[in-house]
Amino acid sequence: MKNSDLLEIAAQFGSPVYVYDSEKISTQYHRLSSAFKKVKQVKFNYAVKALSNVSILKIMKSLGAGLDTVSVQEVRLGLHAGFAPENIIYTPNGVSLEEIERVSKMGVQINIDNLSILEQFGTKYPNVPVCIRINPHVMAGGNSNISVGHIDSKFGISVHQIPHVLRIVENTEMNINGVHMHTGSDILDIEVFLYASEILFDTAKHFKNLEFIDFGSGFKVPYKPNDIETNIEELGEKLTRRFNSFCKEYGKDLTLGFEPGKFLVSEAGNFLTKVNVVKQTTSTVFAGVDSGFNHLIRPMLYNSHHEIININNPEGKERFYSVVGYICETDTFATNRRISEIKEGDILAFKNAGAYCFSMASNYNSRYRPAEVLWHEGSAHLIRKRENFEDLLHNQVEIEINSEAVPAN
Numbered sequence: 401m402k403n404s405d406l407l408e409i410a411a412q413f414g415s416p417v418y419v420y421d422s423e424k425i426s427t428q429y430h431r432l433s434s435a436f437k438k439v440k441q442v443k444f445n446y447a448v449k450a451l452s453n454v455s456i457l458k459i460m461k462s463l464g465a466g467l468d469t470v471s472v473q474e475v476r477l478g479l480h481a482g483f484a485p486e487n488i489i490y491t492p493n494g495v496s497l498e499e500i501e502r503v504s505k506m507g508v509q510i511n512i513d514n515l516s517i518l519e520q521f522g523t524k525y526p527n528v529p530v531c532i533r534i535n536p537h538v539m540a541g542g543n544s545n546i547s548v549g550h551i552d553s554k555f556g557i558s559v560h561q562i563p564h565v566l567r568i569v570e571n572t573e574m575n576i577n578g579v580h581m582h583t584g585s586d587i588l589d590i591e592v593f594l595y596a597s598e599i600l601f602d603t604a605k606h607f608k609n610l611e612f613i614d615f616g617s618g619f620k621v622p623y624k625p626n627d628i629e630t631n632i633e634e635l636g637e638k639l640t641r642r643f644n645s646f647c648k649e650y651g652k653d654l655t656l657g658f659e660p661g662k663f664l665v666s667e668a669g670n671f672l673t674k675v676n677v678v679k680q681t682t683s684t685v686f687a688g689v690d691s692g693f694n695h696l697i698r699p700m701l702y703n704s705h706h707e708i709i710n711i712n713n714p715e716g717k718e719r720f721y722s723v724v725g726y727i728c729e730t731d732t733f734a735t736n737r738r739i740s741e742i743k744e745g746d747i748l749a750f751k752n753a754g755a756y757c758f759s760m761a762s763n764y765n766s767r768y769r770p771a772e773v774l775w776h777e778g779s780a781h782l783i784r785k786r787e788n789f790e791d792l793l794h795n796q797v798e799i800e801i802n803s804e805a806v807p808a809n
């Protein structure tokens with residue numbers, strides 16, 4: 401998308417506003433599928449948590465993706481978007497048996513990540529095939545909050561507990577049809593994937609009725625010009641070779657699965673905000689925008705980097721700015737960042753705003769969540785309205801409170 405398109409969208413739909421480019425999503429999807437084109441059966445299940453707008457899910461469906469979900473609500477969104485239940489995998493963590501049963505009854509593939517629920521589910525539903533999520537005990541990921549495959553992580557069944565899994569399978573006569581891992585997000589080094597994959601292959605050998613092996617996700621995308629990213633093409637080549645040879649050993653063509661979130665949508669997103677105030681202090685120049693960590697929490701939560709472009713003045717002389725939000729707490733998007741000269745009223749575009757941005761937005765400070773716009777086939781489509789005052793009150797139940805009688809003097 402050109403800056404002029406973004407400016408028009410800000411003028412038409414107001415700010416702040418999230419904008420997604422469907423062409424970028426499609427390019428990323430095709431990069432992934434072409435990297436793994438030499439695997440007979442491959443399935444990319446888009447991680448709904450990254451960006452769950454139904455129109456985005458419909459784009460994923462049109463590309464041939466399935467869905468990776470973590471809650472019954474995500475499953476329902478997927479079904480609403482038109483996905484067949486068999487194209488959805490449900491990988492919850494720490495949810496109740498009741499929720500898993502509910503999802504299973506919808507015909508969705510269940511992925512279980514602890515022994516207790518595995519045993520309870522297997523005892524009640526021995527005929528429902530189940531995938532198991534293992535924890536390979538690999539430290540990977542760009543930040544400790546998004547490293548989830550290490551030994552202290554709450555995710556997955558330890559690889560050292562496979563004998564326990566086998567005992568449960570034998571006792572319940574349940575059927576394990578898939579093995580899965582997801583070690584973290586923003587993983588740069590493909591050797592980490594390949595190393596963890598060997599652990600998954602070793603696990604897979606223990607189960608005779610597998611249909612798929614799911615390698616999770618965690619591909620790193622570029623956040624800055626010339627930033628490094630996971631080399632998908634090289635990973636595709638190396639993992640394909642290894643996967644195909646594993647299938648031969650196993651004696652069956654299995655499906656190779658991935659569940660990318662960030663890789664598919666991160667770079668497709670722009671978050672547009674308007675500069676309310678340029679504030680020069682004795683040490684810093686702040687650009688205060690009409691948004692905050694209520695709408696884009698990643699910098700405050702993970703110290704994530706989002707490039708910020710002044711799209712009203714992209715070629716202007718660069719100066720140093722700290723870009724901050726309007727939330728009444730420290731609310732910093734960027735510190736002492738070089739940005740072309742900013743005037744009050746200018747529109748700033750935050751890059752990489754597709755994944756884990758709107759989906760983590762809240763109403764903190766009683767602000768409305770922003771609108772979402774999809775740039776599709778050369779024009780802008782509103783795919784979520786900006787909230788309004790009625791939305792803030794929507795689920796509140798007001799009770800009568802009598803004012804205390806004021807004592808007479």
Ligand SMILES: Cc1ncc(COP(=O)(O)O)c(C=O)c1O
Pocket residue numbers: 447450468491582584585586616617618619659660661662663755
């Ligand atoms: C189980 C699982 N699969 C896939 C993903 C998507 O990861 P990414 O957005 O890094 O591709 C996540 C992200 O947290 C996850 O927890």
